[in-house]
Each structure stands twice: as C-alpha cells, then as structure tokens.
Amino acid sequence: LGKVWGALAGLGKKLAKIATDDPRRVVHSFKVGLALTLVSVLYYVRPIFNNWGLSTLWAVLTVAVVMEYTVGGTLIKGLNRATGTLVAGFIAVGAHKVANLGGSKGEPIILATFVFLIATAATFTRFIPAVKARYDYGVTIFILTFSLVAVSSYRVEELIRLAHQRSSTIFVGVATCLFTTMFVCPVWAGENLHNLAADNLGKLAEFLEGLESECFGENAPGEDLESKPFLQVYKSVLDCKATEDSLANFAKWEPGHGNFYFRYPWGQYQNIGAVARQCASSMQTLASYIITLTKAQYPETNLELCSKVRTACGEMSLHSAKALRALSAAIQAMTVPSPAMTHMTAAIRAAKGLKAELSQDEDLAKVMHVAVIASLLAEVVSQTKKITES
C-alpha cells in the first residue's frame, strides 16, 4: 500500500510540475471541457434536437477531434474538416446519382468501385509533401466522409437532407471550437513561435556565458566539465525544427493578435531558427572538442600566448553572448536590436585581433588553418569510432 501511495504522490508531483511549467495547459484542458459541454447542450435542447436529430452528435464528435492547443492549430484543423466534408459530400452525392442508374443489382458494385478508386487516389495525394504538410487531415476527412456518404446512400433515403444536417452540425462544431480557442484565454501559435525564437537565442547565449566563465575565466578549466549544465543547454535548440515548422504553419493562418498583424513574416523566425541551429551545431563541436581536451593529457602550452588567446576567447564569447542576449531581448520587445550590433562589433573585433595576434607568430599562421581542419577531422573520426562501437 505504501508503494501505491508513493507512486501516486510521484504522479501528482509530475502533474503539478506540468501544470506549473505552463499554466496555459490547465486552461486549455478546461477550454476543451467547456467547448464539449457547450456543444452537448445543443443535444439536450428539444427544439434543436427535433430539427437535427441524431446528427447533433456530429457536432460533439467534431469538437472532440478539432480542439487543438493553439488558435492556428484549431483553425487549420477546423478548415480542413469543414472543406474535406463539403467537397466529399458533393462528390459522394454525385456518385450516388451515377450509381442509381445501375439498378438495384448494379448499385452496390458501382458504389464499391467508386469508393475504391477515390480512396486510392486521395490516399496517394497524401504523399505529396505540400499536401502532407497542410492538408493531411483534410484528405483523411475527405476519404472518411466520401466513404460514409457513398456507402450509406445505398440504404438511407433523403440523402441530401442528411448531408445537409451533417454539414451544418460540423460547422456548429467548428464554430464552437474556434469561439472557445479564440475568445477564452487564446494560445497563439505565432506568439509561441516568437517566444521559442527568443528562448533559443537566450540558450545559445547561456552556453557562451558558461564557456566564458568556466573555460576562459580566472579559475582554471574545471575538472569535470562534462557535467556542467551549460554544455547541455544548446542541445534542445538542435531538436526544435519540427516544432518550429508546425508553429510557423499554424501561425500563418491566425488573424492579427497583440503586436502581430495578419500575414506577419513568420518565415523569418524559421530563418533565424535555421541559423541558430547551425550555431548550436558548431557549439556542439566546440563543446565536444573541449571535453576531449580536458580529458586528454596535452603538452605544456606556451603560457604567454596561451593566456593571450584565452583572454581573447573570453572576450569573444562574452561579447557574442551579450549580442545574443540583446537580440533575444529585442525579439521579446520587438524593437530594433541596437545594443546587439555594438556587442557584435566588439566580438568581431576580438576575433580579428586574435587572428592578427596569431598571424604574428609566422610558423603558427602558416599551418594554423590546416591544423584546425585536421583537428576537426580528427573529431569526425572519433565520432565515427563511436558509431562503430555502438
């Protein structure tokens, strides 16, 4: 019994953490409950029920399936569902008329052939990347509705009235969803995308700050660098491409909100994201190189030059970090990032200074570039080795 209590307490803590990490999640859950309750009330009201009959249930079904976390997500799903249903309904009624010509024996055969052909063709369009990205759900609904209507047309009288009832209930369902997501504490995909971009730059800055204080700072490079948290922060930046793409896709459909007008250039955030990921990938290489170094015994270094390089590196990372922080803040505040430029100039100056410094040492300058390539390649080799071992 104690174990069960322990497990329950653990679960409770986990749930509480999920809720406190982002309270909008709790709000979203209540919104789904609210939308379903609103739409199910339709069913209890006798006049509406008498008019629509059992089709009212389709409104409930639509709400349960279409409600998404962000406004843009709900909009896209709702539009897909509504369009898919309408188009499929029209085609299915046409198919029904054609099949009627076949007489009572021929009708099921013609209908089955239609279902087979249209489901096959529609499924194939789902492999087109552009359709897959935006209309995947719509095509599924198209197949679903077409099959349902075509198949049931064999036994149901008054097909048109039924189709009309179904589509109006689906519109009611979509409208309920949109109303709840947009007017009750809305969660905008665009805003999430915006915050994600700012957060990611902040994380990159955190890495550089950590690098500056732990590796190039006063205190010597610590022994167990590997466990330092700053060496992990950039990793989440590497993996957020999928999230970013779907948020940008949703954001394009959202009406203007807050400081964002309709058709805000959301693609820019994807560009920033791509460069940020590239930067994070360089950081990963740098981090793994540093970790390798601290583990290996390396020859005593030329102390004077070494300390110069260290200072320069420290400056480079400090200024870059400041520039990233300024950018992140500028994105948050949606202003032109003027301080970022200053810091960036300082960082580039430090990088150039270091380059000049190193070039003074002629021997070094001559081989430095090949040495860097060789070291990077050695890094690739050691990672290949890891692959071999795993």
Next chain:
Amino acid sequence: LGKVWGALAGLGKKLAKIATDDPRRVVHSFKVGLALTLVSVLYYVRPIFNNWGLSTLWAVLTVAVVMEYTVGGTLIKGLNRATGTLVAGFIAVGAHKVANLGGSKGEPIILATFVFLIATAATFTRFIPAVKARYDYGVTIFILTFSLVAVSSYRVEELIRLAHQRSSTIFVGVATCLFTTMFVCPVWAGENLHNLAADNLGKLAEFLEGLESECFGENAPGEDLESKPFLQVYKSVLDCKATEDSLANFAKWEPGHGNFYFRYPWGQYQNIGAVARQCASSMQTLASYIITLTKAQYPETNLELCSKVRTACGEMSLHSAKALRALSAAIQAMTVPSPAMTHMTAAIRAAKGLKAELSQDEDLAKVMHVAVIASLLAEVVSQTKKITES
C-alpha cells in the same frame, strides 16, 4: 489553355516521381482503397446489416482513420482506438446510471458536468510526455466516445445494445485494417528504421569521400566548393530525429518479420542515429569552416607540412568513409562489421600519426589546441553575426 496543360504535365511528373521514388506508396494507396471496399461490403450484405444496423458505418469510419503507412503505425492507432473506445464506453455507461438517479430534470445537468470534468482531466493527461508520445490518439478517442455515449444516453434507449454494436463494428474495422496492412505487401516500420540507419551512415560516408576527393585529393581545392553536392548530403541526417523516433515507437509494436524478431532492440538504432547526428553536426562545422577558408585570402602556407597534413587528412577521411560504408553495409546485411574495424583502426592511426607529426613542430604543438578552440569560437562568432543580421 497551354498554361493549364503545362501545369498539369508538371503535376503529373511530380506524382510520377513520388510514385517511382518509392513504389510502396502506390501499393499503400491501393491497400487503403481495398480495406475500405472490403469493409463497405459488410454494409451491402443484408444479414449483417440487419444485425448491426447503422452502426456498420462505424467500421467504415474506423478504417478510414486507422489505416497508416506502416504496420506498426496501424497497430498503434488501432489499439489506441479500440482501447479508448472500450474504456470510455464502460465509464460512460456508468455515468449514465448515476445520472439516471437525478430524474428527468437533473439528468442533463449531471451528464454535462461529467462531460466537462472528464474531458478536462483527459485533455490534461495529453500534456504528460509519455502519454503524448504513445497514447495521444487513444485519449482523443476516449474523450470522443465518452462524450458521444454520455450525451446520447439522454435520448437513446437500449444504450448497452448500441454500445455493444459500436464496439464490435470498431473491432471489425481495426481487424480489416490490420489484415490489409499485414498481409498485403506489408510496410514494416522496423525495416524502414533499419534502412534509414544504413542510409544515414552511407550519407556520412559520402561526405567524407567528397571531402577526400575535392579537398585533399590531387586536384587543388576547387573554387566554388559551396555548390558541391557532397556538402549538402549530411544535412538530411541532422533533421531525421523525429522520423526516427516515431519509427522506433511503431517498430516496438510490430510482430517479428523478416530477420527481426519481436522485441528486437530498436532503441539501438536510435542510439546510432544520435551519434550519427552528432557526427553530421561536426561535419557541418568542418564544411562551413572549409567554405570560409576557400573564400578568404589566407597567408601562404608552409608547403611541406601542409602537404603532409593534407595527405594525412585525406587518409583519415578515406578510411573513415570506408569504415562508415562497411558499417552501413553491415547494417543492411545484419552481419558483424569486421572490415569496418580495420578501416577504423587505419583512420585512427592516421589521426594519431598526424597528431605526432604536428607535435614535432614544438611551437605549433604548444598553441595548436588553443588555436583550434579560437577558430571554432570564431566560427560561432561569425554564425552569431549571421543571426544578428537575419
């Protein structure tokens, strides 16, 4: 009219390319058509129809929604749908009994409260990462079925008979899907995952081979390296984490097939993928460094050492590439990769040799490590600059 024809021809070519790239896509489309036709035949057969009535349509609906490209995907969706429906059905019938106690006035209020509370709680569980990854669809179906049954219980007599009909039709739908995906030209997620891992290693090898021939080969580094295709191949490796994770998730549910037994250690492929991505990320850094170098004017290099380094680099990349190719082939053939080890040893020997070579030049050895760090950091700085500019 000419334009329309041109557009149609373009679309036709695109579709043909999608089909020839992977003919299994065409087969999958036909399989969806087949499954829907099979299940709709149920509706035309009078004895079955009389027994199940309109509920037969739920089988059609299930097939349209549950059919996925891979066996594992269909299995997970089908299990999620069946379990979600069953659990929700039981709870909803219980809720109906409780609400019955409230009398004709109280019943709708009690039912609406239940719907609100249960939908809210269930939606919240979707934010738990473990639930999100595997049971997201099941929870949606749970909410859907619970609301449908609870709401309709207010007006439908014989609730239990209806629930029984619905769940049997859903099982029929799921069974039809599983039959078609598993026995008609099955596409196994596990096999796809396996091929993806082998392909990715092949791509990494292609990069190293390109590097060897274009940068360290006889002919000097070409002018417009940036446009070379080998500098792009590793990029797709970086972005396939999401695909890999979902395939691994599906593969875990698949029964044994081909050379894979049930509960094959699919997680291993994810591990290989993680290391491969890290390797690709080092390659990205290396590639962008080389591109920067070919663009910039750099000081005349120490020719003798330089050519030595070049040879060593060439060897390192060649052997690593061979090792990766051997690994890729070994994964394909599912054998122990013995030649890979030989190549790997050669590559590591080359790397060590180069290190020793460079260490002989004392001045260089002393500052080499800091120089590498400085260059990498300069790379990060220049990428930060790109972020600032975008």
